[in-house]
Amino acid sequence: MAGTGTFGEIIDGDVFKYYAQGHWNKSSSGKSVPIINPSTRKTQFKVQACTQEEVNRVMESAKTAQKSWAKTPLWKRAELLHKAAAILKEHKAPIAECLVKEIAKPAKDAVSEVVRSGDLISYCAEEGVRILGEGKLLVSDSFPGNDRTKCCLSSKIPLGVVLAIPPFNYPVNLAVSKIAPALIAGNSIVLKPPTQGAVAALHMVHCFHLAGFPKDLISCVTGKGSEIGDFLTMHSGVNCISFTGGDTGIAISKKAGMIPLQMELGGKDACIVLEDADLDLAAANMVKGGFSYSGQRCTAVKVVLVIESVANTLVKKINDKVAKLTVGPPEKDSDITPVVTESSANFIEGLVKDAKEKGATFCQEYKREGNLIWPLLLDNVRPDMRIAWEEPFGPVLPVIRIKSVDEGINHCNASNFGLQGCVFTRDINKAMLISDAMETGTVQINSAPSRGPDHFPFQGLKDSGIGSQGITNSINMMTKIKTTVINLPAASYTMG
Numbered sequence: 001m002a003g004t005g006t007f008g009e010i011i012d013g014d015v016f017k018y019y020a021q022g023h024w025n026k027s028s029s030g031k032s033v034p035i036i037n038p039s040t041r042k043t044q045f046k047v048q049a050c051t052q053e054e055v056n057r058v059m060e061s062a063k064t065a066q067k068s069w070a071k072t073p074l075w076k077r078a079e080l081l082h083k084a085a086a087i088l089k090e091h092k093a094p095i096a097e098c099l100v101k102e103i104a105k106p107a108k109d110a111v112s113e114v115v116r117s118g119d120l121i122s123y124c125a126e127e128g129v130r131i132l133g134e135g136k137l138l139v140s141d142s143f144p145g146n147d148r149t150k151c152c153l154s155s156k157i158p159l160g161v162v163l164a165i166p167p168f169n170y171p172v173n174l175a176v177s178k179i180a181p182a183l184i185a186g187n188s189i190v191l192k193p194p195t196q197g198a199v200a201a202l203h204m205v206h207c208f209h210l211a212g213f214p215k216d217l218i219s220c221v222t223g224k225g226s227e228i229g230d231f232l233t234m235h236s237g238v239n240c241i242s243f244t245g246g247d248t249g250i251a252i253s254k255k256a257g258m259i260p261l262q263m264e265l266g267g268k269d270a271c272i273v274l275e276d277a278d279l280d281l282a283a284a285n286m287v288k289g290g291f292s293y294s295g296q297r298c299t300a301v302k303v304v305l306v307i308e309s310v311a312n313t314l315v316k317k318i319n320d321k322v323a324k325l326t327v328g329p330p331e332k333d334s335d336i337t338p339v340v341t342e343s344s345a346n347f348i349e350g351l352v353k354d355a356k357e358k359g360a361t362f363c364q365e366y367k368r369e370g371n372l373i374w375p376l377l378l379d380n381v382r383p384d385m386r387i388a389w390e391e392p393f394g395p396v397l398p399v400i401r402i403k404s405v406d407e408g409i410n411h412c413n414a415s416n417f418g419l420q421g422c423v424f425t426r427d428i429n430k431a432m433l434i435s436d437a438m439e440t441g442t443v444q445i446n447s448a449p450s451r452g453p454d455h456f457p458f459q460g461l462k463d464s465g466i467g468s469q470g471i472t473n474s475i476n477m478m479t480k481i482k483t484t485v486i487n488l489p490a491a492s493y494t495m496g
Contacts, residue, residue, distance in 0.1 A: 002045070002098050002199060006091060010206050015046040016198070018222050019205050020058045022215030027054060033195060033224055038104040038338040038371045039329050045102065045199045047222040052231050058190055058219045059237030062161045065216035066188035070158050072214075074129050077184050081125035084211035088176075088204060089118035095172060098200035103168055104330045104337040104371075105293060117176045117204070120454045124471050127455070128184030131475060132156055147491035156479035158186035159260065160239030163232060167245045168340055169296050171197025172204050177454060178242040178262075179208070179218070181474035187240070191220040192232055194245075196340050198222050230255065240478055244298075253466060262467040262477050264460055266298050267419025268391050269449040272408040272434060273306040273314060277424035281446060283317035285424075289448025290397040291325060291375050294336050299420050299449040302391055303381075304399045305408035311401045315379050318397070319363045325375050338371035339394050345371045348394035352376065354386045355398070389415060405434060413439045418461030420449035441465070 003011035010017055010024050015032045017024035027048040037044035069077075088095070096110035105113070140150035164178035171194055182189045193201035205220045221228065225248075233241060233252045242262040243249045249265040271289070273282050289301035306314050328334035339345050345368065352366055355378055363377040373395055381388055381398040388398060388411075402408045412421055422444035423434045435443040441459035444450065451458050459468035467477055 002094050002101070002203065004094075006210070007094060007203055007206055010202055015048060016202050016222075018048045018050055018054075019202065019209065019218070019220040020054070020216075021061060022209070027051060027223075033198075033222065035102055035195060035198060036341070037101050038196075038340050041342065041370055045098075047195075047198045047202070050221045050223040050228055052228060055221055055228055055231055055235065058221055059161065059235055061216035062188040062190055062219055063237055065214060066158065066160055066186070069183075069188060069214060069217050070186040072186070074132055074184075077186070078125035078129050080211050080213055081121050081180055081184060084208045084213070085118040085121035085125075087210050088121065088207040089115055091203070091207060095200055095203045098203055099172070099197070100330045102199055103171070103196050103340055106330045106333045106335075106337055108333050109293060110330070113170060113173050116454070117173045120173065120471065121176055121180045123455060124180035124184055124475070127471050128181070128475050131472065132185065132479070141491070148493055149488045149491050151486040151488070152483055153486070154481055154483045156185070156476070157482045159478055159480055160187060161237055162187045162189050162240045162242060162478055163235075163238045164189055164191045165233075165241070165243045165245065166191075166193060166197075166201070168194040168196040169293065169298075170244075171201045173454075174244050175201050175204060177469065177471075177474065181471060182240075182242075182478050183213070183217070185475050185478045187478055188217050189219070190232070190238070191218070192228070193220065193222065195225075242474070242478075247463070249465070250463065260467075260477060262469060262474065264298060264419070264458070264465040264469060265463060266391055266417065267440075267449075267460060267464045268302045268389065268415045268417040269299055269420045269422070269440075270303050270305055270408070270412040270415070270438075271301050271422045271424065271448065272405065272412070273304065273310065274405065274423070274425040274427070274430065275307045275310050276426045277310070278426065278446070279310060279314050279317055282424040283314060283321055285422075285448040286318050286397065287321040287325070289422075289450070291322070291336065291395050294339055294373070294395045295397075296339060296393050299451050300393075301397060301422075301448050303388060303411075304397065305402050305411055306399060307405075308401045308403055311399070315363070315377070315399055318399075319377055322364065322375050322377050327372065327374055336372075336375050336395050339373060340371070342371055344393060345373060348373055348392050348396060351387045351390060351392050352378075352396060355381060358382065358385050360385060360387070360398070383411065391417070405430070409434060409437045413437075416463045419464040420444065420460075422447060422449055441468075
């Protein structure tokens with residue numbers, strides 16, 4: 001169970017502690033932040049409400065710890081990461097339990113997230129040793145007008161203190177996707193977990209603690225965004241921010257100053273279905289992509305753009321599959337579970353009501369109980385409806401019928417988002433042309449949008465983000481280039 005056994009020291013009474021200075025602490029504020037169970041809508045856990053002064057101390061300690069960590073051999077950094085990965089996977093059950101209770105993630109998916117996170121850490125350790133263990137040599141005579149009198153040695157060095165802010169929907173996986181690259185690259189890490197998902201993240205951090213990482217290298221502060229959010233992101237001690245979430249990231253980018261930013265901020269992922277597509281394959285992917293984890297994924301299918309001539313057939317195939325989805329609590333591995341907060345459910349309902357008022361075809365009756373919304377397929381959606389453009393982050397899938405591929409591409413590109421898209425067709429030449437034309441960070445051919453495997457590049461265009469994720473890209477992003485130039489008294493050429 002959460003906060004017991006191995007994890008007993010991370011809780012005090014009914015409030016989970018925050019992690020700093022190599023141990024678990026109670027905040028001097030004397031306050032806590034409640035975490036509401038999406039299924040029961042009652043307080044499930046409480047976490048510390050850290051103060052700005054505590055954040056200051058964490059930043060100062062992280063800066064000092066990073067200087068020592070940067071001198072730790074790569075193989076030793078990797079060894080500790082492998083150890084943390086093993087401990088994390090060993091304790092998958094209590095961490096998965098937190099995910100079920102905090103964010104209503106289906107039980108099997110919760111376990112998979114923890115295991116996947118351990119694999120990510122191990123892969124990152126190996127990849128870091130490879131790419132950080134190599135430097136580069138440039139010689140001056142490769143540029144016109146120069147003899148070989150200069151040799152330039154370049155290498156990757158740490159940035160300093162990395163602030164990691166993951167989202168509620170993957171509070172473990174998208175935390176370690178920031179933590180592991182930062183650590184292998186020689187940085188220290190300050191983690192600010194989401195409120196929903198904070199306790200799972202605290203359990204994950206304890207696995208790094210048990211692995212034996214140096215004191216002050218890793219910190220995890222909890223609290224209200226209104227009190228410490230801006231204070232963290234604008235802190236002078238932060239040298240890099242890696243953020244995954246919504247449009248809050250745009251505000252962060254405007255305030256952060258001259259530091260590297262890595263941001264993934266959501267999407268309105270469009271799927272274009274051509275007349276020659278395998279409609280059974282397309283329908284299966286629309287349902288999996290649109291409704292898994294109740295649609296609460298940045299890479300969920302957010303709008304289907306289908307050629308009119310095959311629309312009736314595709315909609316029927318999707319509808320038949322939607323009818324088989326199970327609805328209920330996450331403990332029973334239901335396909336559709338409650339969305340994370342009541343405000344999220346209210347937002348989704350607002351999109352549904354707008355679509356109904358403007359004439360969308362409801363393939364199911366809209367049904368909601370508390371935070372639980374039954375899966376809904378909307379046909380004959382038009383561009384004047386909010387659901388055509390806004391990201392519901394819930395189990396609602398809109399279908400827009402199009403007369404041409406260009407109409408689908410234009411709709412996709414008119415969005416302010418540009419995370420992922422996909423195209424279903426048997427013609428690879430058409431698929432490549434459409435992929436080139438879609439203004440998104442990734443285009444999937446004959447598959448729904450998805451993030452991963454975790455070593456694949458993952459990035460968004462426009463309001464969907466800044467920079468690129470994926471293990472290799474994250475390691476590179478969390479380093480900077482240092483060069484040393486050796487000046488020779490005379491030209492020197494290596495002879496065989």
